[in-house]
Amino acid sequence: MHIGESQPVSAQYSPAHIRATWNGTGSVEDAARALGFSRAKGYDLIRKGRFPCRVLRIGRSSRVVTASLLRVLESGEPEYNDART
Incomplete structure (x- = not known):
């Protein structure tokens, strides 16, 4: 699974904005949006x-x-949870 680099990420979900405004953890909904998929897909x-x-x-x-x-x-590469297979 390769994270799509061609998909535009809104400024709210850019790495710079996340680094400046998020604490140690974030919601699944926000993380899923940052990665370019829906909340439902994130929980799935x-x-x-x-x-x-x-x-x-x-x-x-x-x-x-x-x-x-x-x-x-x-x-752009997955990191955890058996995502590489």
Whole structure:
């Protein structure tokens, strides 16, 4: 799975904006939008263990690790959760 580099990322989901405004984790919805897919697709990928960056389960909630998301956005390559297969 290669993250599409040709897809335009809105300024709200650019790596510079994420770095400046997000804390240590972000919502699945925001991370999915930054990666170019829907909230529903994001949760589907988490359920399947194929979300392209590190996800923390906190109780019944899921949070995406900001540093991991930034590495994926900058490299275009998935990082965690068996996403490379």
